[in-house]
Amino acid sequence: MPGDWKDLPKDLVARFDALLAPVLQRYPPDRKEAAMLPALRLGQELFGYAGPAVQGLCADRLGTSAARAEEVASFYVMFHTHPNGRHLVEVCTNVSCCLAGADRMFRDLRKRLGLAEGGTTADGRITVREVECLGSCGTAPAVLLDEKEMIERVTPEKLAKIVEGLP
Ligand code: FES
Numbered sequence: 001m002p003g004d005w006k007d008l009p010k011d012l013v014a015r016f017d018a019l020l021a022p023v024l025q026r027y028p029p030d031r032k033e034a035a036m037l038p039a040l041r042l043g044q045e046l047f048g049y050a051g052p053a054v055q056g057l058c059a060d061r062l063g064t065s066a067a068r069a070e071e072v073a074s075f076y077v078m079f080h081t082h083p084n085g086r087h088l089v090e091v092c093t094n095v096s097c098c099l100a101g102a103d104r105m106f107r108d109l110r111k112r113l114g115l116a117e118g119g120t121t122a123d124g125r126i127t128v129r130e131v132e133c134l135g136s137c138g139t140a141p142a143v144l145l146d147e148k149e150m151i152e153r154v155t156p157e158k159l160a161k162i163v164e165g166l167p
Contacts, residue, residue, distance in 0.1 A: 005057035012046050013057065019046075020061060033064045036072045040079055049080040077131050085120040085127040087166045089159075090144040093130050096137035105141060105156050106130055112160065126166060 005013070023038050039062060043054035050058075055069035062069075073079045091097075091106040109128055113121050120127040136142035139152035143159060151162065 003052040003056075005053045005060060008047065008053050008057060016043060016046050016057065017061070024061075032062045033068065035062055036064070036069060037076075040069065040073055044079060049083050051081055051083070055081075077129075083120075085124050087126045088144075088146050089126060089128045089163065090131040090134070090147075091128065092132070092134045092136070092140070092142045092144075094133040094137075096133075097141040100140040101156075102141035102154075105154065105159060108156055109159060109163065113163070126163065 019042055020035075020039055023035055023042070024032055027035050036058060039058040040050045040054065043058055044050040047054050050073045052066070052070070055073050056066045059066045059069040070081075073081055089109070091102060091109065093103045093106055106128070113126060113128060115121065115128055131144070134142045134144050134150065136150055136152055141154050143151045143154045145151060145162065151158070
């Protein structure tokens with residue numbers, strides 16, 4: 001995806017504008033910047049990730065700077081500032097999960113997939129990310145698959161089997 005929002009596909013930008021319009025109605029005209037979270041989320045859904053181009057688009061529509069959009073996009077873990085692989089494996093390494101061995105499991109998974117610093121496999125199949133608490137501390141360690149399937153009480157063996165089975 002290009003870094004300039006003006007290079008984004010025009011039809012998707014039009015769709016973004018159409019979907020953003022009703023959202024902006026909930027904000028005072030002089031406080032449009034406050035809609036940065038829903039705007040980035042919408043941009044991510046439409047364009048696949050909230051990289052510099054989407055950040056620039058959101059900033060333009062909300063009348064603020066691209067730096068402001070980048071601050072928000074890079075602060076919240078639910079925003080992806082780089083393209084993901086076909087599957088997204090998010091491993092919680094916060095306190096409860098860490099105490100249950102999640103950090104070692106995360107390291108082992110990266111090693112098994114040949115990812116030095118997390119990231120995406122060379123074939124674009126899997127992205128592995130370390131995330132903050134997934135809200136499943138009582139059943140730690142927890143892994144979120146493709147942003148919809150919570151896997152609880154994960155073991156390294158169980159995780160390896162799941163990852164191997166991903167198309
Ligand atoms: S600490 Fe991992 S789910 Fe809460």
